[in-house]
Amino acid sequence: MKQAMTRLSIQGRGRGLQEITSTLANWVAGSGIRDGLLTAFIPHTSATLLINENADSDVARDIEDFFSGVAPENAGYRHENEGPDDMPAHIRSALTQTDLQIPVLQGRMTLGTWQGVFLFEHRSEPRKRDVVLHLLGD
Amino acid sequence: MKQAMTRLSIQGRGRGLQEITSTLANWVAGSGIRDGLLTAFIPHTSATLLINENADSDVARDIEDFFSGVAPENAGYRHENEGPDDMPAHIRSALTQTDLQIPVLQGRMTLGTWQGVFLFEHRSEPRKRDVVLHLLGD
Amino acid sequence: MKQAMTRLSIQGRGRGLQEITSTLANWVAGSGIRDGLLTAFIPHTSATLLINENADSDVARDIEDFFSGVAPENAGYRHENEGPDDMPAHIRSALTQTDLQIPVLQGRMTLGTWQGVFLFEHRSEPRKRDVVLHLLGD
Numbered sequence: 001m002k003q004a005m006t007r008l009s010i011q012g013r014g015r016g017l018q019e020i021t022s023t024l025a026n027w028v029a030g031s032g033i034r035d036g037l038l039t040a041f042i043p044h045t046s047a048t049l050l051i052n053e054n055a056d057s058d059v060a061r062d063i064e065d066f067f068s069g070v071a072p073e074n075a076g077y078r079h080e081n082e083g084p085d086d087m088p089a090h091i092r093s094a095l096t097q098t099d100l101q102i103p104v105l106q107g108r109m110t111l112g113t114w115q116g117v118f119l120f121e122h123r124s125e126p127r128k129r130d131v132v133l134h135l136l137g138d
Numbered sequence: 139m140k141q142a143m144t145r146l147s148i149q150g151r152g153r154g155l156q157e158i159t160s161t162l163a164n165w166v167a168g169s170g171i172r173d174g175l176l177t178a179f180i181p182h183t184s185a186t187l188l189i190n191e192n193a194d195s196d197v198a199r200d201i202e203d204f205f206s207g208v209a210p211e212n213a214g215y216r217h218e219n220e221g222p223d224d225m226p227a228h229i230r231s232a233l234t235q236t237d238l239q240i241p242v243l244q245g246r247m248t249l250g251t252w253q254g255v256f257l258f259e260h261r262s263e264p265r266k267r268d269v270v271l272h273l274l275g276d
Numbered sequence: 277m278k279q280a281m282t283r284l285s286i287q288g289r290g291r292g293l294q295e296i297t298s299t300l301a302n303w304v305a306g307s308g309i310r311d312g313l314l315t316a317f318i319p320h321t322s323a324t325l326l327i328n329e330n331a332d333s334d335v336a337r338d339i340e341d342f343f344s345g346v347a348p349e350n351a352g353y354r355h356e357n358e359g360p361d362d363m364p365a366h367i368r369s370a371l372t373q374t375d376l377q378i379p380v381l382q383g384r385m386t387l388g389t390w391q392g393v394f395l396f397e398h399r400s401e402p403r404k405r406d407v408v409l410h411l412l413g414d
Contacts, residue, residue, distance in 0.1 A: 001139045001277045003312065003413065005379060007386075036141065037177055037272055039313055039377050043388030045329040051236045052228055053183040058216035059228050066209065066229050071342065078334035090328055090335050091342050098327045098391075099377045101177050101237045103143060103272040110145075110270050112181030115236075132386050134313055134379040136274065136277075136412065137141065139277045174279065175315055175410055189374045190366055191321040196354035197366050204347065204367050239315050239375045241281060241410040248283075248408045250319030253374075274412065275279065 003136045004031045010119055014126045015068075015085075017050065017060040017118040024117055025109060027133055034107045036137015041099045046089030046122045047129050048096040054116025067092045067122075089122035096120055104137060141274045142169045148257055152264045153206075153223075155188065155198035155256040162255055163247060165271055172245045174275015179237045184227030184260045185267050186234040192254025205230045205260075227260035234258055242275060279412045280307040286395055290402045291344075291361075293326065293336035293394040300393055301385060303409055310383045312413015317375045322365030322398045323405050324372040330392025343368045343398070365398035372396055380413060 006027060012018060028038060042049050053059040070092075077087035100117065102109045111117070119129060144165060150156060166176060180187050191197040208230075215225035238255065240247045249255070257267060282303060288294060304314060318325050329335040346368075353363035376393065378385045387393070395405060 001141075003277075005311065005381060035143065037175075037274060037313075039379060041377065041379050041386060043386060043391060045327070045388065045390050050232055051183070052232055056217055056219075059225065062215045062217050062225050063229060063232055066232075070208075070346075077338045079332055079338050081332075087335065087338050091339060094326055094328055094339055094342075095233055095371055097235075097373075101179065101239060101377060103177060103179050103270050105143065110179060110181060112183070112268075114183050115181060130388075132379050136313060139279075173281065175313075175412060188370055189321070190370055194355055194357075197363065200353045200355050200363050201367060201370055204370075208346075233371055235373075239317065239377060241315060241317050241408050243281060248317060248319060250321070250406075252321050253319060 001138060002033065004033060005134045008131045010129050010131060012121045012126045012129050015121050015124050016064040017120055019054055019116045020119050021116045028104055028109060028135060029107050031135050033135050033137040036104050036135055038102045038104050038109060039099060039134040041132040043130055043132060045093055048093050048098055048120045049100045050096055050118045050120045051100060051115050052118060053114045055114050085124045092122040139276060142171060143272045146269045148267050148269060150259045150264045150267050153259050153262050154202040155258055157192055157254045158257050159254045166242055166247060166273060167245050169273050171273050171275040174242050174273055176240045176242050176247060177237060177272040179270040181268055181270060183231055186231050186236055186258045187238045188234055188256045188258045189238060189253050190256060191252045193252050223262045230260040277414055278309065280309060281410045284407045286405050286407060288397045288402045288405050291397050291400050292340040293396055295330055295392045296395050297392045304380055304385060304411060305383050307411050309411050309413040312380050312411055314378045314380050314385060315375060315410040317408040319406055319408060321369055324369050324374055324396045325376045326372055326394045326396045327376060327391050328394060329390045331390050361400045368398040
């Protein structure tokens with residue numbers, strides 16, 4: 001049993017979903033661990049991680065629209081000093097995932113046919129975001 | 139330290155919550171690992187996993203009603219070609235969990251008295267769903 | 277590779293967010309495991325765990341307000357026999373996290389600068405809540 005850890009730096013594209021599946025798959029494949037448990041952790045409070053459909057890009061756009069509607073800007077928040085998109089970003093983060101776990105079998109994530117892993121940026125401007133990857137197994 | 143992995147196939151019953159606690163408990167008990175970390179991962183984008191109250195079945199029905207209201211059908215989604223229940227299912231998935239982790243102690247999940255583990259089907263028709271289980275420990 | 281497990285008992289303060297970052301950090305630091313994966317699991321169905329901003333306490337108050345609005349009391353739930361705040365608590369639990377995973381490096385959680393770990397109480401009255409911690413690593 002052994003473990004591997006790395007920190008990715010991803011250049012974001014602004015609010016919405018950005019697929020990172022192949023980056024994770026490549027790191028897992030090169031880790032030397034064939035079977036185990038992958039964790040992806042995002043050390044931010046206004047960007048999160050999401051597994052969802054990656055076949056039709058309209059799904060990602062509809063998801064973004066949904067979250068924009070659920071936590072709109074200028075909705076009377078106390079916390080406004082970091083800009084109108086900041087508190088909505090914290091709420092969207094609370095509703096989605098700061099960490100994901102995916103079992104790994106024979107060097108591959110056990111993702112389903114239609115599943116992709118996404119960086120979910122909640123602030124309007126493009127930002128560089130870190131993702132910590134941890135893999136434990138044989 | 140060792141690990142065990144399996145893939146369950148569960149015959150669903152259509153939209154709503156279906157308890158799978160005893161299936162997980164039985165697999166853990168028979169795994170030969172007494173103390174460790176259980177992961178349940180669902181390789182689908184329109185069904186998820188949820189831990190919630192299992193004592194009063196009204197709770198599961200109220201949860202289903204809530205999610206039906208939050209992500210209704212025919213709400214002007216772009217992604218409509220897989221049917222009116224598909225995009226709401228992806229949104230409901232984004233709001234709940236694709237993976238769960240539960241510490242295991244002395245061969246049993248450390249679930250609380252009122253906690254059950256549920257398969258949360260988000261599409262209207264009954265479907266067969268897979269759940270990947272992974273257990274790492276001693 | 278080894279593991280450590282404990283059960284914390286935390287005196288809550290009623291509905292809202294209560295930071296527990298330093299409690300987790302102290303347990304990790306004293307565990308004898310320097311690199312690995314931390315899991316925090318809450319064995320309750322009306323309190324959850326959340327990672328979010330801990331610099332400005334207004335963020336926690338805005339998050340509480342948001343969840344109070346999303347799942348209000350007396351909204352026609354079937355499950356009313358445990359009080360008007362109980363079913364909203366189960367819904368708020370379904371929307372947030374029963375478990376968190378955080379990679380640990382050199383004896384410290386890899387939390388970002390602005391991230392804190394919070395116990396998120398969803399019922400109105402203060403309650404004592406347990407949190408199970410599990411750490412696996414070297």
